[in-house]
Amino acid sequence: MRFGALLLAMGAGLYASGAASVALQMAYTRGMAALTGERLDEVVATASYTVDPLIEELMKIAPLLLVALLHRKIRAQWGLTDFLLLGAATGAGFALVEALLRFSNEADSAVGNPLSGYDSSHGLSSLHFPGVPQVVTTWLPEYVQNIDLLGFRGEGLGPNLHLIWSALAGLGVGLVLRTNVIGKIAGLGLFGYAWIDHAEYNQRIVAPEDGGLVGPLSGVVEFFHGGIRFYILLALAVAVFLDIRVIRAGKAATADVLIAGERAGQLTAQALGVFATRGLPFTPFVGWKFALVRRSLMFAQAARTTPDTETLRRSVAAAAGRIDVADNAQAWKAARPSGAALRAAIPRGRRPYLPIVVWLILVGPVLLYFGLGTIPLTSFTQDLLTSAWLAPLVMVLSAAGLGWLGWHLVTTARRLPTLLGMQPAETAARAELRLLLGAGALATGALGLFVWVTGTAPDQPVVSNLHILDALAKALLITAILLAIAALFMFPPTGLAVAGGGSLLAASPALIGALNAAGAMGLLGILLMAASGGSDGGGGARDGTPRTNQAQNKQFSDAVQAAERELGRRLTRDQIRRVHDEITGQNMGYHEIVATILDMFGG
16 A cells, blocks of 8 residues: 555545544534433533444544445455555544644644643643654654643653554454455454444543443453554554465466566565666666555455456566566666656746646645644744734635635546546545545535634634534634645645646546556556566567576476466466477577467467
């Protein structure tokens, strides 16, 4: 799973999960207050350690569930580690929205520095925001510590619980979707633990005298909570172990997607590590993309549920052949773009840069509010943005930002059917995560502007008596609106203007043709094709015969097995002997041998 996909999942947790949780919690608490006649604040307090944790845990994994359940190809290409990491990302985004809504206005009362951290007083207690050294030396740190009347900070910085709960729940989703009955039961157990631990944690804060969600077992849950920051390590180790088993089995069954070094007995890291040094700075990215795409193929083959897995296998096999051909420094010297080509790629005139300028203007208030405004020395920036003479301008820019966001959502939605047909499936998954976070941000921003138009001042709270740890009740209206506009960082202007004033959304026929030829490797595949002379090892440049007799025998055996899978039948001993006679002395590489067998017996 690439970092970009995790960043989008974090955005989905911040915007989509956060907005959905707010809506469901408001509906439940206000509905119960109306039905029972209880005071709203009492309903909110009880819900905070009963129903709300269930809502939040469900909504945090909802983006993951939605993408995986709607598209069989996507979930087939995700391993258990991917489910865990995506769950952790949505949980981190959910924790971030709580932190931004609750604490982004604390800078004017905070004292300290970036090294030792900042303290913000609140009556008889205060908050401590940890400094950089404490954050980087703590495993999964939380964002704030509560300090009591005597100045006691507890036993160090606690863990980011939302991240851990969602990581465990994400692994649970993967086990339910990808494993047998025992695995499915374990997956449901992981989600149940995340919910119960969340509920009991909130209960200890809100109503420690109450028995909590599980009554007499609350003490047991609290005991096990002590090691929660290490459970994610255990879960990650289990997920990686199970994924490695799938990948190894897939490589053994699909030898034609191995590169020459692997077929000669080298470890994958060693073989791709050598290739990565051939044409710096390009080859490390090509090797990394190849490893990720092939990994998706291994999981898809293990799932055995998607009819287009064979298309992905052919694309990965072709990329493996091109890597064999381009596994030398000379090939990459020839493929390196010239200075003239790079200069020609730079847009001419002002028009291509106009979307960038507009985008920077739209995100300007966000940078000022959450950037300069959260530094104690320049915290007055937030007051300026909420002043009577600047607030209307901020709102107008926010409305324009929502228009930008809506345009991107429509464009992405129109492209989604095409993206769903592409390989690997992560391309479509990223588009859907972008749609989810964009929709959540658009709804939040539109609601915030409506509240402003109906009379709420920018420096007033959005709403009161709500959970998500009371985050929204403490957030100012301008904070919620600008947080929604911050989603524009996930929709930069690179898709609007390119050299010549064209659009990436309407690529030239030449580029489309090149991308189709490059297959699952995408743009990096085009670069790999240039380095390999367009050959996948089946002709033209060759990877050649290995030097040792053992390696030659393994190469021949692997090629025969790959050709048999293509043919759908086993070769007879006589046919294998004829192949051996045909290639002897020809210095053929693995992919050339496969192509020769198919030419001989494919009719």
